Amino acid sequence: xxxxxxxxxxxxxxxxxxxxxxxxxxxxxxxxxxxxxxxxxxxxxxxxxxxxxxxxxxxxxxxxxxxxxxxxxxxxxxxxxxxxxxxxxxxxxxxxxxxxxxxxxxxxxxxxxxxxxxxxxxxxxxxxxxxxxxxxxxxxxxxxxxxxxxxxxxxxxxxxxxxxxxxxxxxxxxxxxxxxxxxxxxxxxxxxxxxxxxxxxxxxxxxxxxxxxxxxxxxx
Numbered sequence: 001x002x003x004x005x006x007x008x009x010x011x012x013x014x015x016x017x018x019x020x021x022x023x024x025x026x027x028x029x030x031x032x033x034x035x036x037x038x039x040x041x042x043x044x045x046x047x048x049x050x051x052x053x054x055x056x057x058x059x060x061x062x063x064x065x066x067x068x069x070x071x072x073x074x075x076x077x078x079x080x081x082x083x084x085x086x087x088x089x090x091x092x093x094x095x096x097x098x099x100x101x102x103x104x105x106x107x108x109x110x111x112x113x114x115x116x117x118x119x120x121x122x123x124x125x126x127x128x129x130x131x132x133x134x135x136x137x138x139x140x141x142x143x144x145x146x147x148x149x150x151x152x153x154x155x156x157x158x159x160x161x162x163x164x165x166x167x168x169x170x171x172x173x174x175x176x177x178x179x180x181x182x183x184x185x186x187x188x189x190x191x192x193x194x195x196x197x198x199x200x201x202x203x204x205x206x207x208x209x210x211x212x213x214x215x216x217x218x219x220x
Contacts, residue, residue, distance in 0.1 A: 044077075047131060060175075064131040072125050076132040083110035085139050092151025100152065108155045111164065118163040122170065122217035133171055140168040141181055144205050146190045157203070170214070172207040181207075 030039040030046050040046050048065060055061040065073060087107040094100035114136075117124065124132040139147070143158045159165050172178055183205070191199045 044081075044135075047134065051131065064129070064134060066128070066130070069125045069128070069130055073130055073132045076124055077135060079110065080114075080132065080136055083107065084114075085135065088139060088143075088147045088151050088153050091153050092147070104153055104155060107153055111156075111158075111161060115161045115163050118167045122213050123167075127217065129171070129174060137168065137171045137177070140164065141172065141183070141207070142186050142190075144203055145183060145200075146186055148203075149200060150190050159205075166211045166213050169207050169209055169211045173211065178207070 028043055028046055029041045032039050051064045083106050090103035091100055091107060094103055123129050140158060147153045148157055187199050
């Protein structure tokens with residue numbers, strides 16, 4: 001099978017190890033060690049590949065994009081990505097006060113919307129963890145220790161949202177998630193490689209605190 005990198009200037013061009021050196025820096029990047037080619041560097045595509053193309057090697061295969069929830073997942077992704085995942089970057093890299101003000105308001109309007117959704121269901125699509133939750137989680141995980149400080153998304157902290165705060169801990173405590181979530185690495189990446197390189201000690205965030213969401217939504 002031949003894989004292709006979805007890169008605007010190299011669309012429909014096979015990319016080899018030699019080409020990667022000259023590519024713009026991009027993460028994540030899925031690399032085929034056998035053929036020594038880039039599979040893809042678009043996170044939305046990669047998560048779908050991991051969901052369906054590698055199940056025969058998985059110890060416990062799961063379907064994060066079930067057919068009966070795909071429309072709902074796509075609808076959630078359509079506004080969560082621009083308003084939250086990418087929204088914090090629009091605020092953090094705003095080049096004017098007007099752009100920053102607009103971006104920050106959008107972020108917190110979206111968080112308010114999520115708070116309402118998660119007051120009625122355990123996960124974004126109901127009782128099942130889906131792709132929509134996995135895509136949202138990294139931004140929420142980094143929000144208080146990184147984006148509140150580094151990107152000035154500081155109207156409120158995530159811990160001030162009762163349902164979002166419980167929810168992010170619930171997702172963090174799902175099998176395999178905590179092992180893949182290194183907060184110190186995140187902080188060093190955002191603070192240690194910019195400005196004076198000083199990494200802030202706080203705020204202290206403990207995602208391992210018990211959460212009652214499983215019992216709260218046991219019958220939903």
